[in-house]
Amino acid sequence: MCGRFALDLTPEDIVALFRVADVMPFPPRYNIPPTEPIMMVIRDHPRPPGSNLPENRVVLVRWGFIPAWAKDPKQLPLLINARSETAAAKNTFKAAMRHRRTLVPASGFYEWKRDGAKRSQPYWVRPRDGSPVAFAGLMETWAEPGGSEIDTGAILTIGSSGELAAIHDRAPVVVHPKDFARWLDCRNQEPRDVADLMQPADPDFFEAIPVSDKVNKVANTGPDLQQRVELQSPAPLAKADHRVDDDRQMRLL
Template sequence: MCGRFSLTASRQEVETLLAAIIGEDFPPRYNIAPTQPILMILAGETPPPGSNRPDRVGHLVRWGFIPGWVKDPNDFPLMFNIRSETAAEKNSFRAALHHRRALVPASGFYEWRREGRNKAQAYWVRPRHGGLVAFAALMETWSSADGSQIDTGGILTTSANAALRPIHERMPVVIQPEDFGPWLDCKHNLPREVAGLMRPVEPDFFEAIPVSDKVNKVSNVSPDIQERVEEDLAAIAEKPKNKKKPGSEDGSGGQLSMF
């Protein structure tokens, strides 16, 4: 799954790749974690004929999807990942999959290979040839009883490809540039018509770089958390029973906190 990611590109680079209007510059972020604000790109209003104005708009949302029917977010599990295979079947995500499909620009993401009881090797997973990647996502606006609102979102995941499967069984859904339009166009493309886009990316698309456990702490946000280290194979030799981490896909465990 995807529990941490990074976005170090400039606003101009993101706008160019996604043909979107973002509006404000933002600093490089090396260790983005759930409950923090993240940038999502959604389809905007269709521009007038002949206009060169992009019809995609950037939104700042809280990373942690809250369905509209939830009464109290503090009593609801933190859902930062959403299983793409079952999203259309679940009441929590069905409306967003029909009406609020989004893209999350990223420079890469982090994953942990857990093969020892008390040890995990962290990896910085980035596009092999550099540049930006766009993760498939869903957005939902949650309204409280007093009328206040908060935009929330989650990243869609799929089964890991052959290259990343030894690290983790899940990975984010990557939408390729040629598919940005169909994915974001909820008016003309039903979920079943874009279901084929929610698949593992090609095995050679990403490279996984072993990094230190500095990334484990949300407070570590400097570029050095992405520096390559030597894997400690001896320390992760004993394989434990497979346990699902709190705050995992579709909301098992974890509590919400506002940003």
């Protein structure tokens, strides 16, 4: 599960890694919660042969997927994640899996290890080599009854691996740069053609750094959220407010 993540790359980093046109300046974001705008990379319209124009572009979407068929989003659970193993077959996500696969630029994400019913220890999870990462995402445009439209999205998840498996059993699907073009090519690549990309990350890909419970509050947005803390056994930590009930979310999955 991915309930919070961070993006502290520069616009130049985004342009170089994802082959997009110029990106408007944006501040580093160290604590991105659900329902806020997130950056997604999509395949742009086909370019003429020999064109040097970028093949991808960046869009901002609401983190919280709303299916196109939904009449009242308030009646739905908050769909920030989609299970990669079943997304192509589920009515909620299958159209997006076929036509609107995306990449979600990130520096890493936060995960909480539960110890019983009350205690949870947050971790900052990032690539071990410090490089940026791209999560597999899905995008859907939802039309309100009044006619206005809103772009929404979710992050695909898979079973976790390595040391992360001891913290949580799910993690974002990582798409590596060599696979960006194939993942984004919804015109020629059907879900079955990219199913091999939806695999757990290599066991040594991520490192999990224990951090303070300041990340639990969305109002805390500084880089200090990623500073390592020593693990102790004090009174139960404050319950994180990022959680989306897995059982509730799975009703549509």
